Amino acid sequence: MIRFARVNRLEAVLSGDVRVAARLMRDADDRRPEAFEVLCALHAHTGRARIVGVTGNPGSGKSTLVDRIVAHHRAAGRRVGVVCVDPSSPYTGGAILGDRIRMQRHATDPGVFIRSLATRGHLGGLSRSCIDVARILDAMGFEEILIETVGVGQDEVEVTRAAQTTVVVTAPGLGDEIQAIKAGILEAADVFCVNKADRDGADAAVRDLEMMLALANEPVYGGAHSAHHAPGALDVAAAVDRADTTAWRPPIVKTVASRGEGTGALLEAVEAHGTFLAGGDGLRRAHRRAREEILARIREALMAEATSELSGGIDRAVERIVARQTDPYSEADRLVASLLAG
């Protein structure tokens, strides 16, 4: 019976059934076992879509830009899936923006599928949900998938790692501190977009980016940064990633999304990056994405096991740590050893 339902759901998704797909996305987010089975079977049917991440500074006009990109693809007859990653309360789990106020004009277009995700209060979960939704959209036959994040930070970089091409959006006059944050996602960018380019300071913003790109292309290892470098699996991926910035230099495209200017040029830059990826780098990146995804899923499964198997031990450790009868370092060590010993 369950297997019968799974086959039905899989086929419905593959044939583009929106209602079944939306239900599957919800079930995947809720980690229902039946969703898990469908996702397993779905993976073999993916890999056809182009997945583009759009991230950048608050106030840069990303949503308007994404709206324009959707319209551009639709005019060319391409079906578009949009994953909006909303800032949400880590306490209540509620999304702040939500689908409702987004891209109203595409809401009734059957060629556009919009799905919002909230951060839900636990690190790492967002990236996983994002990959699940993008995978479902891919299997449904959407040719273009956009992942839009609100804000810039570690989480947003993780999210855009699900994309083949990442567009980092900025705008003139967002302040010095924002410039600094931008530097934090510099290496994540495959294409830069200076939006609101009709404003004062647009050329200065382009020059800033060019300067940062020049600095970023200097050797990393053996330099001042090496002392900060920590060992670990993700750092290996990071080191590999650095290597390809010498082969692909992110172009900087100016847009005025509010007037629809520059969308074509931006998509040409994305297309050019796609051509670059097809030259061999795409496969290397696919390996990196698969590695990061499997590590994220291992992390999640291990923590589910730990919180379930160790819950009593954690409760007792917390009491003793607060009373300063023991310390969090030794207790964590002891609990992990007991879990791994079975």
Place this chain on the structure above:
Amino acid sequence: MIRFARVNRLEAVLSGDVRVAARLMRDADDRRPEAFEVLCALHAHTGRARIVGVTGNPGSGKSTLVDRIVAHHRAAGRRVGVVCVDPSSPYTGGAILGDRIRMQRHATDPGVFIRSLATRGHLGGLSRSCIDVARILDAMGFEEILIETVGVGQDEVEVTRAAQTTVVVTAPGLGDEIQAIKAGILEAADVFCVNKADRDGADAAVRDLEMMLALANEPVYGGAHSAHHAPGALDVAAAVDRADTTAWRPPIVKTVASRGEGTGALLEAVEAHGTFLAGGDGLRRAHRRAREEILARIREALMAEATSELSGGIDRAVERIVARQTDPYSEADRLVASLLAG
């Protein structure tokens, strides 16, 4: 020999030796075993400092505000430790701002200890390092510890959870999207600060916050948010946390940090929150902090074990996932089962 060194380092830190403490912070960040031993022993000597987190929108003037708070404490003869959490490249691990350009005027004051931390490219690690540094500063006898984060997001909220009191800083005219992000850390705030209050829109910013606080005090469970709520350990902590917002209503303080106005009022609000915590809520929060810290350390230790023990299996899984011979869901399950089976 190692034990002898450990006792020496512990005593040096407890006596306030800055050089040994700075070395210990570096070693803790590099996860050296000898640092681990000292940190274990250190925990019993902590709990005296007041730890205040300062987070908020880019462009809100947090650094200037923190500089004023430091000066205020110094004028009253209190020693201050500052932990600056910098945006950093997740690829190179380098901090963007760094100690150098921060709070120059306090650099030669032996009553002030400033330490910058970079995000280092892995989720969760930042919060852990932050707690380690704050713990060392506490054991050194610093009465006031400030944790300043640049930017707002999930990471920043995690970081401020190490604090007893969290100040969320905003400023007039930072744009609608930033308002939305602010809502994401609304419940993390114990005190709100509207900085740059001499600018147009300061009163409007205060009114916005008051409105958001009024909305946040509406019932959460059974309402529109409940559908977004995921199960999991951190959500339990979140639910507990919501309960106390009914008992403590975050005050909103206006400051002009560039002119030093309002610092006293802000610190009075922090003090009032400290008094509230002493009424019983502080112990409950200490339990929550201890629980989150031990979960973070368990997560880190389990992933270290997984990446070491499963590295060959992960490599093979990645190859097969990219070739679509298998899927990441089944592979993660299988690898976790093999790790737990020993």
